[in-house]
Amino acid sequence: MGRNVLVVGGGGREHALAWRLAASSSVDAVESTPGNPGTAAIGRTHDIDVEDPAAVAELAERRGADLVVIGPEAPLVAGVADELLRRDIPVFGPTADGARIEGSKAFAKEVMAAAGVPTAGYVATADREEAQTALERSAPPYVVKADGLAAGKGVSICDTLPEAREAVDDLLVRRRFGDAGDRVVIEEFLHGPEVSVFGVCDGEDVVLLSPAQDFKRAEDGDAGPNTGGMGAFTPVPGFGLPDAGELSGLVFRPVLRELAARGTPYRGVLYAGLVLTDGGPKLLEFNARFGDPETQIVLRRLGSDLGDLLAAAATGRVRDVRVRWHDDAFVGIVLASGGYPGAYRTGLPITGVDEADAREGVKVFHAGTARAGDGTLVTSGGRVLNVTGRGATIADAREVAYEAADRIRWDGLHRREDIALTASRA
Numbered sequence: 001m002g003r004n005v006l007v008v009g010g011g012g013r014e015h016a017l018a019w020r021l022a023a024s025s026s027v028d029a030v031e032s033t034p035g036n037p038g039t040a041a042i043g044r045t046h047d048i049d050v051e052d053p054a055a056v057a058e059l060a061e062r063r064g065a066d067l068v069v070i071g072p073e074a075p076l077v078a079g080v081a082d083e084l085l086r087r088d089i090p091v092f093g094p095t096a097d098g099a100r101i102e103g104s105k106a107f108a109k110e111v112m113a114a115a116g117v118p119t120a121g122y123v124a125t126a127d128r129e130e131a132q133t134a135l136e137r138s139a140p141p142y143v144v145k146a147d148g149l150a151a152g153k154g155v156s157i158c159d160t161l162p163e164a165r166e167a168v169d170d171l172l173v174r175r176r177f178g179d180a181g182d183r184v185v186i187e188e189f190l191h192g193p194e195v196s197v198f199g200v201c202d203g204e205d206v207v208l209l210s211p212a213q214d215f216k217r218a219e220d221g222d223a224g225p226n227t228g229g230m231g232a233f234t235p236v237p238g239f240g241l242p243d244a245g246e247l248s249g250l251v252f253r254p255v256l257r258e259l260a261a262r263g264t265p266y267r268g269v270l271y272a273g274l275v276l277t278d279g280g281p282k283l284l285e286f287n288a289r290f291g292d293p294e295t296q297i298v299l300r301r302l303g304s305d306l307g308d309l310l311a312a313a314a315t316g317r318v319r320d321v322r323v324r325w326h327d328d329a330f331v332g333i334v335l336a337s338g339g340y341p342g343a344y345r346t347g348l349p350i351t352g353v354d355e356a357d358a359r360e361g362v363k364v365f366h367a368g369t370a371r372a373g374d375g376t377l378v379t380s381g382g383r384v385l386n387v388t389g390r391g392a393t394i395a396d397a398r399e400v401a402y403e404a405a406d407r408i409r410w411d412g413l414h415r416r417e418d419i420a421l422t423a424s425r426a
């Protein structure tokens with residue numbers, strides 16, 4: 001008999017996790033909470049508060065889950081994994097202590113330093129004078145970050161010193177992000193392309209997933225505000241699995257050793273956001289979860305059983321799991337609400353999803369969608385859908401994805417037209 005899995009979260013990443021888990025022969029059933037119309041087509045969804053550890057644990061017990069997979073950071077930071085572990089329910093996702101690797105940039109930097117991980121130089125401080133001095137000693141562009149979680153909006157990259165000073169005062173004096181800005185981090189700017197590498201960790205060891213590239217800005221040509229991500233592709237030309245494999249010894253295992261030595265062994269995804277600098281890969285940040293929208297294409301490229309891999313991370317040895325990858329390339333395009341990441345309308349009827357999804361090489365994942373009373377699919381969030389395409393090359397996969405995305409419409413739909421464009425010419 002296979003596993004019953006409960007997926008926590010309701011975005012495109014969780015739809016992709018649920019879809020890939022449901023396709024795993026080691027898995028019988030996949031339910032989700034809160035889920036979305038995409039995961040609802042896979043298994044039952046449960047509308048509970050996923051940041052309430054007791055509520056999630058009770059649901060997992062009631063539904064007989066033998067594995068709970070936590071997608072977003074908020075339930076991790078809230079201690080949902082801790083509560084599941086207390087009740088002996090296997091969970092994929094770190095404890096609240098482990099999730100501090102994402103929740104606190106200063107903690108992450110401390111761990112990186114102790115583990116000897118190559119990273120940007122930095123100063124972390126709650127003191128305005130000290131922050132200003134650090135800026136004066138730094139060079140443009142200046143990087144100013146809120147220490148805590150600020151929904152991806154706590155980072156300012158400033159071309160001039162006065163702007164950077166203002167960014168510090170926004171956090172420490174005007175408290176734009178409240179407690180998340182109690183401390184600021186002033187960081188050296190890293191030049192080079194960014195890659196996302198996900199390590200599936202069992203506390204000691206790691207299996208690296210196919211490296212991906214993400215498009216964070218809202219507009220073509222990397223213009224406009226930072227978003228959660230407007231598209232992604234994998235593999236990354238010039239940085240394949242063997243290159244990433246070197247990161248196991250350089251980044252992942254030392255960090256796992258350091259966290260275990262601190263009494264908080266890390267089980268779950270450790271997401272390394274790297275910059276490929278002239279001096280080699282350097283770590284920008286860690287996240288305690290899968291990236292969104294990278295997961296949607298990385299899991300499409302996975303050719304082996306996801307259930308076995310995540311269960312091994314939760315309860316056994318990831319080293320014993322054989323992971324296979326398709327040779328093909330995958331490109332994902334985010335279809336967003338007009339105005340995102342700022343204010344946007346919701347409740348707008350969406351057409352063309354089934355037609356797009358039925359096309360050869362295409363899989364559409366739901367992120368910010370909902371069903372209206374009459375069953376109509378409507379928009380309900382900023383990032384609404386992910387259209388992913390498969391092809392022999394990045395150029396092919398890109399064409400498949402965009403041609404499918406062309407079928408989908410709603411009032412105000414916004415997407416980037418240049419996802420994977422440069423890589424498709426490489």
Ligand code: AMP
Nearest residue numbers: 120143152155187188189190216284285
């Ligand atoms: P973070 O929330 O720390 O991932 O920062 C968001 C984005 O800001 C990153 O994905 C980078 O594009 C950019 N960024 C942050 N820190 C740096 C840095 N030290 N050097 C260059 N770019 C950075």
Ligand code: GLY
Nearest residue numbers: 228229291292293
């Ligand atoms: N796509 C970036 C992230 O998930 O943080």
